[in-house]
Amino acid sequence: MPQIPTLSTAAQIAVKLIRRESITPEDGGCQNYIESLLAPLGFVRTNVDAGGIVNSIYTRKGELKGALAFAGHTDVVPTGPLADWPHPPFDAVIEDGPGGNLLHGRGAQDMKGGIACWIAAVSSLCAGFTPLPTLQLLITSDEEGDSIDGTIRIVEKMQADHTLPDAVIVGEPSSSRQVGDVIRRGRRGVVQASIAFEGKQGHSAYPDDAVNAVHMAAPVLDKITRIDWGDATEGFPPTTCQITNLQAGTGAVNVIPGTCFAGVDIRYNPGITFEGIEKLIFEACDGANVILDIQHQAEVFSTPDGPFLDQVCASIRHVSGIETVRDTGGGTSDGRFLAAAGVPVVELGLTNSTIHQVGECVALHELDSLTSIYADIINNFEV
Ligand SMILES: [Zn+2]
Structure with missing residues (x-):
């Protein structure tokens, strides 16, 4: 039997999120679990539920100037025939694979794994004494479906409350072969x-x-x-x-x-x-x-070259030693709702090799890399 390592914080969170079955537009209890992790760190949850969709803003007031948000979704696409899966899609089985230990399950890459990495990064930073900017997590369960009552409702609420962030990282799986090799700075x-x-x-x-x-x-x-x-x-x-x-x-x-x-x-x-x-x-x-x-x-959207994009690329270079491609390919994403409100948007997440496929999985080392990159971005965030 291959040895399964002691799981990192991100991997542990990802396992628990995958085990909460949340086929779009269901949240499956994911957000209550997320709240249980964030509340002890000083985050306050604001519900923006709409049309039966669970939408939440989690905010932790910072010591530093500026607010950095992370946007993501807890819903996942349907599994297709269960018999086609090498492991049951909501069991979050970990086993040895060609690229190291793999965590299997629907949402592993898209995008419960990404959410887990951000929470893990925030947990380690909040446990220290480093002053941090205001941090927000914008989480919906309506991204894979109609996206009518999801992120757009969160953005409307933030506009009304004058709490829009200075920048946002959308945790969609933007990477191609290695975490951070591709970020999306816009979409058609x-x-x-x-x-x-x-x-x-x-x-x-x-x-x-x-x-x-x-x-x-x-x-x-x-x-x-x-x-x-x-x-x-x-x-x-x-x-x-x-x-x-x-x-x-x-x-x-x-x-x-x-x-x-x-x-x-x-x-x-x-x-x-x-x-x-x-x-x-x-x-x-x-x-x-x-x-x-x-x-x-x-709407088409694009975040122009500037300090935020540069800093995200610098964090990736610092952690992984790779140069990042600033891409605008693929379909559209929830980033458009934030971009339309004038917020600089960068999509940075895990690799996307198995998203929406039977047998979706993520390598555990990718979770570690992304957690470190996210932590570095938060640590160096400036407005
Ligand atoms: Zn997604």
Whole structure:
């Protein structure tokens, strides 16, 4: 039997969080457990529950100027078939693996492990006599689902109370191969459109009496996929557009379809605005009989180079000796709600090699690295 080492504080917390089953939007008792860890350190919990979602702000008033927040979520994505898992997803089994000891379970990387590291870092710092900035933890159970009543409600509460932090670390698993090799300093925005083409159903042998909605849709969708969205702002992937849904026809090949629905998903770069995208889609649909619904699902955001980003990278270099890539790839994240409120946002967390997968797991040494990096960031935080 391989030897399982004495667990670090972060690993112990991660185990207990994983064992609290919290498939989105459930919290599964995670936040009460988090409160039990933070209250003895001087944190006060403010509930911002909304629409059945558990949202909390934990605040510890600091001796130093400035407030640094950590944002995260306790909810996890569903497991899929349990039989496919090497270990039950909520048992938090630790076993020897190729990269050292592995902690298995849903949420190990995304992102109970990250929350555990921040709490472990805070615990060690609060136990010392070093003066600290004000620390806040912003935790929701609605990140993996609709994100309608999650972090956005926390941000609204903080805006109303004038308690927004000076900067925030979002603990999403940003890292690629090694903890800290990649941080996210922004994300592209999201625009989604649904287009209903309205024709007239009929017999395929009598096309003069019908209007084929698929024939209407084809040139318009072709135009949409060829739109020139303009030059990409440096530091961001270019704007991309995907037709993600297409529905038409009754199933019978001798019936001309009277309607055709298309779904379009656009990830946009700061080189274009929502209004600019709307205009280009309208132009592509011009002349066709369509009902168009365009929604701005997520704002683009970006934290400019500056002291906060520099300091996060310096802490990673100090602890791990690696140079960090300041990235803006991937989908959107809850960081957008804080960025929209004017708070500098950096996403820094564990590696993301098994997130949302069967067999999600994290190497225990990664938890140690991230805890040390977080502690270094808190220790050196300045406004
Ligand atoms: Zn996540």
